[in-house]
Amino acid sequence: MRRLFLSACAVALGLSIFSTNSDAYAQDPATETAIKYRQSVMKAVGGNMGAMVGIMKGAGDKANLAAHAGAMADLSKIAPTLFPAGSDFGETTALPVIWEKPADFSAAIKKFQDAADNLASVAQSGDMAAFGPAFKGLGESCKNCHENFREKKEKK
Template sequence: MAQFQKPEDAVKYRKAVMTLMGNHAGRIGAMANGRIPFDGKAAADSSALLETLSKLPWEAFVAGTDKGETRAKPEIWAEQAKFKEGSDKLQVETAKLAAAAKTGNLDSVRTAFGSVGQTCKACHDAYQKN
């Protein structure tokens, strides 16, 4: 927790990262689902950012950050190994999405995005309060 002066700083950091992840995933999802036209460069840019962002929030899930304005469930700290498996899987899946987006092939992006979405959902279902 050395990088965070107070527990609430860690909560703010991870919430900010998750907000950015949601924004970029939303952009890709809108293209993958046909709500907006596919733009290969935009998909590649957002996918690359999502890949980078997927590495960031985990260091902010430290002791003492389970209170206050957070939607994090206590299970995160009780099931740390399982939670880490989810974060690792997200990083793998976002890397696959970034690679797929570089091809400019919408079908590849759709498939990879589906895997990212399933990974996000599984973790949110298990570890995020509604």
């Protein structure tokens, strides 16, 4: 009887520790902030991408391409810092595979950085014939990472 009581206590204790921990984790302000920060940076990445599309369609000054491409190259450099351990919990579409397969994920980041650097130097040179293909290369690097490491959207 005593043993049964003790084991019931142990189970109850175990459950309460488990639920306290997981609640604390999901609501950890540091985790939430890290996720928000990552999403803000990604929005800036998307914003620069959209701005370049606009310029290619004739809006704005072509000379601005270098600023957007340069910003993209800078943002790609901080990409590795956007995924601290534990930031796969909460309001995020980042997939756990990011943390499970770090080498694959680093390769996807490297692809992004190389493509962004390439675009930045093409934009600096003003070689508009090379800009299109370089831009396409950058777009493929986004797609490559999103397809493998980001939760699919319901509709798009």
